Amino acid sequence: KAALTMESSDKDDGRYLCSLQVFLGDVRVWSSGHYTKMYASNKCIIELAKDGDLRLKSSNKHVGWRSGTSGQGVERLEIQSTGNLVLLDAMNLIKWQSFNFPTDVMLSGQRLDVATQLTSFPKDSNLFYSFEVLRDKIALFLNLNKLKYSYWEYKPGGKNKTVNFVRLGPKGLDLFDDNSQRIGRIEQTLIRFLAVGNKTGNLGLYSYKPEKGKFEATFQAVSNTCDLPVACKPYGICTFSKSCSCIKVVSNGDCNSKNSDEEGFSMKRLCDHVMVELEGVDTVLRNGTQVRNVSKEGCEELCKKDCECRAASYSVSDEGCCIMYGVVMGVKEIKRVSGLSYMVKIPKGVRLRGEKSNVRKWVVGLVGGIDAFVVLLLLSGFGFY
Template sequence: MKDLGEADVILGIRIIRDHGTISLSQSHYIEKVLKRFDLYDSTLVSTPMDCNVKLVANKGEPTINYGLRYTGQPSVLEEYTDASWNSSEEDHASMLRSESSRGKHLGMQRKEGIWTHGRYSVKEYKKLFLTYVKVWSSGHYSKLYVFDKCVLELTKDGDLRLKGRKKHVGWRTGTAGQGVEKLQLLSTGNLVLVDEMGLIKWQSFNFPTDVMLQGQRLDVATQLTSFPRDSNMFYTFEVLRDKIALFVNSGQVKYSYWEYKPAKNQNVNFIRLGLEGLDLFDDNSHKIARIEPERTERTQLLRFLAVGNRTGNLGLYSYSSEKGKFETSFQALNGTCDLPLACKPYGICTFSKACSCIKIATEEENSMGSDCGEEISGEKRRSLCDHEMLELDGVKTVLKNGTRVDNVSKEACEEMCKKDCKCTAAMYSEEGCFIYGIVMGVKQISIRLLNRQNLKHEE
């Protein structure tokens, strides 16, 4: 036996190593088959199929280079999917197949493939790609960290598990005893567990993360959640009975910073991302509203919706074949200063989109200090009872649902905040008095309105 070095192609599967990752692709095999039958440069022709199947134009890139990629920590099961989505028919699915129920052999094929019962030892975790956009992750809310390798196991009783060392189960589907026979990745991007009759027993669409795929549905009281790096706050996109909204969450409080309500106060039952927009439906499954890109942005079909983990902005994305990447066709918020975390807490987003810290008078020193980025908790929060207030002119907050009190004066609004140990800010305007438990999303406004942001921070 002779050592030939690192493998490049095995059984028609190309192995690509790049920056600590290993990708498996069948592009080499596909090219070989096409060239063998002299079809590599052939033009597209009609394909006989069921006349009842509705197809749409494919404006994405060819899927010849899609495959599996293994990367480093944390060890989670992540799903990426392909951009061709010509139809939502389940028999056109991309699926996974295991060639061994005991070994470490993991394979992928484009047509009918499955993962059946067994344990699959994976040194690093696997991904499927939508042009390198992650669309679902088992570790979105709770990651499994391992030192060496993790094991993905579809047990004989039908439970899909991700396990670390000493058989610690870091994630599971909870489908034991439901007759699960195989794992499939459908052409819709939905990862499913099905029984021998093909009935879905578990699906990733029921456990959304921060991305919603074309054709996916979100019911009332479900949400997408996005986690900014280096912050204990997080964003949510929520489907409510009277609206859909974006929220920023901090501890026990949360505030909306973007909302969309259907006309005539119609109730929302669920939403679905279509090829041309985000559709809202009522209790009778009638479409009552649509959020769609501007007409100048409608050249490409929508592929997914996402809540950005850095900005918290909501975007609808389509694929640009010219640029070879996904681009936003619609954004809920177009101004930097309209984002809740454009600046750190106790910061003001100015006309120039720069951040200016609110100057706070402290008890320990008789001067104005800067506390940009600090949050109030524990003893500091208790010291806010009956505190003084700092009044700021020419600013407002993008947070929309502070506790509202009507028919009170500005002075009474200030006193209410001073007596409330949980109040860190109050805004007074013609619309009323609004009490807030966090100070963020503050931005400069172009004209001097009656809005007042009154802040106090105790050292």
């Protein structure tokens, strides 16, 4: 079903968010306002103009969204059984379709070509998640300003397999090459849609559970809570017990506070700082700036001299690989591995508690039982009503 909706604005200014939306049951699977918000004071008007352009307007005739189909002979609006919202001409040819403008959900029968993506925006945050179709893989990314790090990927098996597009079908998510031959599949049956969660950034394949009266994820790309980039807040460490510990480098020493979010997501340059190594931890983030054939000390110096670097991981076994990051996120406790190091940048003169010991003493215990509960809730609550 499709609906014209008006929702209260978070800005509390008396205006409403106006959008055209598509629903599968009670789940919103497409919205005209996913990227650009339209605000209206008292009326939200949908109009299929004589020139074939579908428009959303406010009472003062301001056009907040349009299909861009003027002059293409559009005669009617229709929603297909797949959930695809289409504009058709007199010959029933599709002139515009919502499937070509994906949001955070992919419906059964929908196709995503290379270089297209799904995006999911957490509320009150300047980061967002994306599911992207690349030539060699499909992947999930954490995006923050100009920074972009992957945290999950799936590559088709075999050598020289090149992805051209993906399609969600009755047996799961299929990957196809340039000849439209299937080269990979994430297999799940009776799938109705795929979605990127705006709280966790996890990717789920959803089917309907009649006995529960709701859609549930039968597959999740990231099955371990600590492998999610926001299992804990910035400068937090997801421990073996799935709880969050805190690296005391934020100004108030509490990575569970609002200030820690601001500092963790801040893009201010860190120049006059030093590096401290945390043993027994690593980050789930990938695609940082890589430099090979360097020593651990060389990696440390590279990050110190780069004012935009906040952390670095180093591996002796991987050709002396140094990977630098602009955020301290996705950090988790791991079994100690010789030759693997994770270093964070801290202000000069700051001393971490138990600095000469391992991560359990460098980190301030549990942030709290509530925080641990929230981490688990984010994963277990991955369902749509």
